[in-house]
Amino acid sequence: MSPAGGVWTVASVLWRSGDQPPVTIPRDPAREAARRELAKRMYHENDPSLLQRALNAFWDWVSGLLDAASTATPGGPVGLLVIVLVVLALVGALWWRLGTPRRLPTSSATLFEDRPKSAAEHRAAAEAHAAQGHWNQAVQERMRAVVRSLEERALLDVRPGRTADEAATEAGRALPDHADRLRTAARDFDDVTYGGRAAGEGTYRRLASLDDDLERTRPQLADSTPGTAPDAHHGAAG
Numbered sequence: 592m593s594p595a596g597g598v599w600t601v602a603s604v605l606w607r608s609g610d611q612p613p614v615t616i617p618r619d620p621a622r623e624a625a626r627r628e629l630a631k632r633m634y635h636e637n638d639p640s641l642l643q644r645a646l647n648a649f650w651d652w653v654s655g656l657l658d659a660a661s662t663a664t665p666g667g668p669v670g671l672l673v674i675v676l677v678v679l680a681l682v683g684a685l686w687w688r689l690g691t692p693r694r695l696p697t698s699s700a701t702l703f704e705d706r707p708k709s710a711a712e713h714r715a716a717a718e719a720h721a722a723q724g725h726w727n728q729a730v731q732e733r734m735r736a737v738v739r740s741l742e743e744r745a746l747l748d749v750r751p752g753r754t755a756d757e758a759a760t761e762a763g764r765a766l767p768d769h770a771d772r773l774r775t776a777a778r779d780f781d782d783v784t785y786g787g788r789a790a791g792e793g794t795y796r797r798l799a800s801l802d803d804d805l806e807r808t809r810p811q812l813a814d815s816t817p818g819t820a821p822d823a824h825h826g827a828a829g
Contacts, residue, residue, distance in 0.1 A: 710740035714802070717795075726790040727783045733798045734780040737773075737805060738762075746810055755780040765810040772801045 639647070708716075713736035720729035738758045741747040746765045747758060759777035763770030776798050782788040 708735075708739065710736045710743055713739055717799070721792075721795055724792075726792060726795050729795045730779055730783050730790045730798055733795060733802055734776055737776065737798070737802045740802070740806065741765075755784075766805065766808055769801065769805060769808065772804075776801055 713732050717729045717732035717736060720726075720732060734755060738747065738753070738755070741758070741762050742749045747753075747761055755777035756774075759770075759773040763773050766773070779790065779794050779798065783790045783794075
């Protein structure tokens with residue numbers, strides 16, 4: 592039943608049957624009677640749901656916002672569309688140039704995450720990854736081989752929880768000629784492990800070369816002098 596039919600029903604109640612004059616009631620009671628009649632469920636069966644009303648209100652707000660923006664923008668709606676397209680193009684260019692946002696390396700992440708392995712095991716794993724072109728994993732395993740080898744030679748103390756940066760700093764004191772390369776290797780490890788960057792073959796070959804050179808390098812002793820230890824920096828590993 593439509594609201595008009597409901598009003599007609601209320602109006603019909605206000606008349607007596609036959610040819611008697613209509614009943615006269617005050618305005619406020621009549622308004623209250625009409626309100627009660629129109630509040631019945633049958634008049635609201637086709638009303639939009641609460642969700643639909645909320646969506647309608649939201650789109651009305653968006654439409655009003657766009658209308659206000661187009662009014663304030665030179666060129667009206669066309670000018671607003673041009674500005675939106677320019678902004679989207681700039682965002683797309685920045686995304687393409689910078690790539691997906693990456694998580695920054697964290698200094699609290701540890702170098703070794705699983706059971707202890709020997710330097711030889713880490714090198715074998717690195718070479719296996721390199722043979723398949725998995726350069727990220729190859730770089731990670733080769734850096735672990737470098738640190739484990741230094742621990743096996745007692746140039747680093749065995750300390751769980753050590754980070755690549757810490758290992759490079761500590762090893763650089765015993766092997767100052769390779770301090771810069773060690774720091775670079777630690778940075779490469781952090782970039783591919785925690786920074787979301789992709790390593791290439793060049794990164795791995797550089798790290799493998801460092802590992803080979805370290806194997807042939809003697810540490811610099813704190814009490815050595817130029818006259819007594821001429822080969823303090825290079826020679827066969829002891």
